[in-house]
Amino acid sequence: MSQNQNKEFFFNSTRINCFNFESKLQENLLSDASLFNQVATGLVKNEMFEVAGEMFEAVGHADRAMECFRRGHAYRRAVELARAHNPQDVTKLEAAWGDHLCSTKQYDAAINHFIEAGESHKAIEAAINAQQWVKAQHILEEVADDPSYAKYFKVIAEHFSKTQEVDKAAELMIKSGDERNAVTLLLDSGRWREAFIMASQTMTNTEVDRLFTSKADEMADQKKYDVAEELLLLCEKEDSAISMYKRLKKWDDMIRLVEQYHPDLVDKSYAAVGKALAEDNAYSQAEKYFIKGNDWKSTINMYRNSNMWEDAYRIARTHAGDIAEKQLAFLWAKSLGGESAVKLLNRLRRLSDVIDIAATNGAFDFAFELARASGETQKTLDVHEKVAMHHEDEGDFATAEVHFVKAKKHREAVLMYVHNKDWDSAERVANDSGDKNSLQDILIGQASQAFAKEDYQTAEAFLLRAEKPEIAVDLYRQSGNIRDAIRVATEYCANSQLLEELQQEYRDQGGRPLESLPPRVPSVATNAPSDLRSIVESATDWEKEQEYVQAISTYLKITPDMSSDKSQLEKYWTRALKLSEKFLPDKTAKISQHVASKLQEIGRYTSAAKILLSINDSKSAIKCLMEGNEWNKAKKVAKEMEPALLPHVEEQHRKFLKEKGNADELAGSDLQSALEMYKERGQWDKCLEKAKTHSVQLYHRYVAIYGAEMIKKGRNNKAIAVFAKYGTPLKDNVLNIYRHLAKESFEDKPDNNPAKEYVRWANLRQVLANVSKELQQIGSPAMGEFENMATIAHYLAMRAALKTINGTESLTAKISTTLLRYINIIPADRAFFDAGIDCRDAKRVDMALMFMNRFLDIVEAIESDDHNLDPEGFEDTEIPLEFRLPAQVCMSKVEVDEIRNWVLTMSIDQKTAATGLPRDSRGRFEGDVGHTGRACVITGYPVQAETMEFRKGRAANKSDYRVFYQMARKNATPELTETVQFLISWAGEPAS
Structure with a gap:
């Protein structure tokens, strides 16, 4: 057999016999270890690990059996064997089992094995891979205290976020330390209040405010204004919510919030809305808001300015009251004039009222026109009288007389002249009118004036002409001249009882019997010597004759013009007083007053005051000292004897110091008036120094006034310097002053001297930075606006400072490029021109060409009044595409032509032709x-x-x-x- 055939036979034989293997091994192989090892080795070599494991298990080799089961991935059998023989290996086998299952994508099956193995990391990852998110969360919660698991919270949270299980996602994000995304998730899900609570617990106030205001802006951009409002109110940004509605012109919503959060500003808010609507010509709507804010005056003025008189009059009649209604009828009629005015007033039934108002307001021609049209003679006379009174107040007595006469008020003309002691004119008018009573008044007035000057003979003559001898008798009697009183009474009065009273009074004063006097012998009073020596001699003679009444009277006839020696005058008048104290004690008080009056006339106020105090007339003494500007003495007397008068004395002292312009002394008692005096004189350093010692509020008030006055005089740079030096108060509408100064400075023509230019921008920079800092401290919504302007001023100052030395071209080019981001605030033509020039100087020709081309485009737009600029080259940059065009070009035509020629020359050169703004590693314009x-x-x-x-x-x-x-x-x-x-x-x- 071949080797492969042997192997196959071996495998098959093994498989056939595996079921009865245990018994056969026990029977046949236990004694044949060599055969057993040969078979086992063959199984392992051919990776038949499970069969090999069964063999080893059958012969009791547990370790080798477990290893074979593990290698053959028969983990269940390996684990069972380990539990029986090696429990310490169970966790390792469970972990390996889990790893094997994961390698075959059986994540769900692997989870529990990792849990059994204590491999929480792997268990969580397997659950995540198996999409078993809830199970992953449960596993994670068991080990939540271990920071190494934090990353899994975020992964699971992202899943729950995608499936809109917001609560779970937010909870897990918090546990992962990602509070911001948790809050953002709740925000994106519309769970505003929950998001706010979570944000408040996990973020700083500044971060919360920034997050919620940003979200509110996003909602507002989506026109979800109610949501934006809710977000702003959650972080107590009610002013921002109000501003949002104001910007959107959603007036009712704006007012609703003002009523809720700023009830003290409701009327002002109604007025502001009314004004805004009026500017948009929405008059009926504006009226509604003005009236709700109890501002009928603005409603009337709105209609008046728009020539809508019917509506203005309707408002006046309905809301303003009778006086305002009449006044408006007058203004309406005056705007028409002539017959139209008369017809209108007849329709309104206000003709008579308007005639009176016109005359009172000085519209005399109009008043006469209406009076004649009314057909009422008396109305014309009334107008003449008001014209006369007007000219009298102006001091034009001749014209006043003409109109008094035309008004048939001759007596008023006479009294006018009498009041001004123009006796000849008064008498002329009285004679012309045949007014005997007025003539009598004139003569009496002249007599009073003469008597006050102690010109008794002249006074007596006037009174006799007026057929009023009894007045002469009274005047003589009051002055102590009883003999002259008796004389006039005897000669001109038929009143015997009066004569008897006078004679008795004379006798009571120790006078000689009248029977011993020659009849009608002129008294000293009627034949008064004209020089001082004669009067003194006469007075002395009277003393020798023990005629003390006449002696006193004679001494008192001495007048200041008789001697330049004031001590001598005081001596004789004081002699009269001493005689009275000794011989006429009951007349002393009256004579003391007379002597004091004479002493005041020659400037002896202290002596006069002492006399008045001697008769316990402390009030007159105080008045006397005040007239003599003896203020400390007057205050002392008032403090000791008339405490109630002390405030009056102090007030008059302050008034005196004001009139004299003594601000330094005035500051001690009336700081406010002293400050006003310094202000009027332009002594601002002193003014502010004094104000600062009193209070910060007062100091800031005058700093603001100083700056405002400089602005009124057109000295904006000086105003900026004032605020830079003395501080930036925040009160009333002073923010508008800072806005005005910044706007004017940004639009001012620059100075070619960098050092001077630096001073201007440095001062503005300091002012705006200070304002921004103070606004930030109070949480004002205007802070961002002023921080932005301060940043602009800083870069302008930085550029100017750098230009005072050489070698700074690169930095100045960058700064000028930066300033292009702000062309919605600073003049665009000047900004592009500066950027072009500075980039050219820095050898940044590509950028210089772009900026100079843009400058030329703006010049053409200004000259043609065409606001449609081609955005090419600037579309995806932070340089604004829409901005306000300046009213005129910042450069002369010659300078513009020079730029145009340079651009043309450089553009011809292909190497330097503008190809767009340079990009950096971010793929963005380098200045963004x-x-x-x-x-x-x-x-x-x-x-x-x-x-x-x-x-x-x-x-x-x-x-x-x-x-x-x-x-x-x-x-x-x-x-x-x-x-x-x-x-x-x-x-x-x-x-x-």
Whole structure:
């Protein structure tokens, strides 16, 4: 036989006898070991392991039998044999059994064997391969504490996520440490609240806010605004939800949220919505919101500005009240004029009212026009009277007189002149009108003026002309001149009782009997000497005759114009007072007041005050000291004797200091007024220094005012410098001021001097960075806007600083390229021009050509007013395709032509022709950062490869960072040094 035939015979013989093998072996082979080994060896050699195992098992060779069963993949028999003879080998055999089943794709069958073997990793993998996900989860949960199994949680979670078993998937993602995807899964499944709870437990507040606001933006883009709102409200971003609805002009939803979260701003919100709708010409809708916000004034103004007077009047009549209705009728009629105005007012039944309003508001021509049309003479007279009163207030008395006369108000004209002591004009008008009563008033007024000047004879003459001698008697009596009072009463008054009273009063004062006096002898009062010496001599004579009343009266006739020696004047007046104290004590108070008045007239306020205090007239004493600007003395008297008057004295002192412009002293008692004074004088450093010592709020208020005043004067750069130096207050609408300054600065024509240009941008950079930081601290939604503008200002300042030295072309080209991302904020033509020039200087001709071509396209668009720019070359970059065109080109025609010629020349050269913007290893334009990327703080380019991290989370490309800092150290210009300092404050120190 051949060898193969022998082998086949051997196999067949073995198979035939295998069933009775045990008994035959026992009978025939136990004693023949050689034959047994030959057969067993043959079976193993021919890979008949299971049969060989049976042979070995039959003869009690358990180890060799198990090995044969294992090699023959008869694992069940191997395991059974191991359990009986070698239990320690069971786990190994179960593991091998599982491996074998996996190798034959029998994953489901392998699971339990791996479990029996304690091979949890393999059991889980087998369950996963067998799609037995629940079983895999159960196995995994048994070993969940072992971190080496974490990867399986994620695999199983992904399956449950695909099958929409969200709860299981989220739970497993959490266990795998992938909280963010767990939250995202819940978000994607619409389980907002559960997602928020999970996020709050596993993420920082900042991360939660960022995730949910991003999801809200996504929902809003899909027009699922209610979902976006819910997401924003969950993370307490109600202001963002309000802003979303405002941006979408979904006003009712916006108001609903304002009512819920900012009830104090409801009226303002209604007004803001009304204004927005009015700007869109949606007047009826705007009216609804204005009225809901109780802002009928804005409603009326809206209709007025749109010439919709009927609607404006309807609102005034319904909501504004009678006064506003009349006022609007006046404005409406005035806009029409002529006969149309009269017809309108007759229809509205407001003609008479509007005539009055027109006259009151100074619309005199219109008032006369309406009055004549009304046919009511009295209305015309009323208008003349109001015109007269207007001119009187303006000091135009002649014109006022004309209209008073036309109004048949002659007496008003007379009183006007009397009030201004224009006696001749008053008398003329009175005579012209034949008004005797007015003439009498004029004479009495002149007499009062003369008497106040102690010109008694003139005063007496006026009163006698006015046929009012009794007034002269009273005036003489009040001044202590009883003899003159008796004289006038005797000569001109028929009142015997009055004469008797005067005589008795005279006797009571110690006067001589009148019978001893010659009749009608002129008294000293009527023949007063004109010089001081004569008066003093007369007074002395009266003293000698013990006529103390007359002596006192004579001393008091001394007037300031009689001597320049104030001490001498004070001496004689004081003598009169002493006589009164000694001989006429009951008249002392009155004479003290008179003497005090005279002393005040010559500036002896302290002496006058002492006299007033001696008669316990502390109020008059205080008033006297105030008139003399003796403020400390006045305050002392008030504090000790009239505490209630102290605030008044202090207020008048402040008023005095204001009028005198003494701000430094005023600051001690009235800081607000002092600050206003400093402000009006332009002494801002002092103003802010004083304000800062009081409170931060007051300081910030005046910083804002300072900046606003500079803006009003058109000095925007100065305003920016103010905020950069003194700080950036956040109050009222000051954010709009910062926005205005940033916008104006970005649009200003640049300075060709890099150092000057740097100062401008550095100041703006500081202002915007400060504002952004403060907004971040209070969680304002405007923070992103100002952070964006601060970044622009930073790159502009960085570029200007670099241009103050040589050798920085590469960095400046990158910065200018970066700034193209912001052409929706900065002027596009200037941005492309700068980028083109800087790239050309940096030998980046390909980019320079692209940017210069774009610049020329923008120039043509501006000149032709065609906003349709070809996007070619910029479609898949971060450089905006849509942006606002400047009103005019930033360069002169000559400069534009130079660029055009350069582009043409370079384009002819095939080597330098523009072929598109360069791409980097990402396959993107090299200047694009991407949604998840970070911008270099030096150039704005995307941070890649070697990175320099800063402590505040910003980063830089290490190569650009090194170049910049080497240049800054080498050159150390003020601009570069300051830029380094700003980077440290803005980005923080390098992390390594």
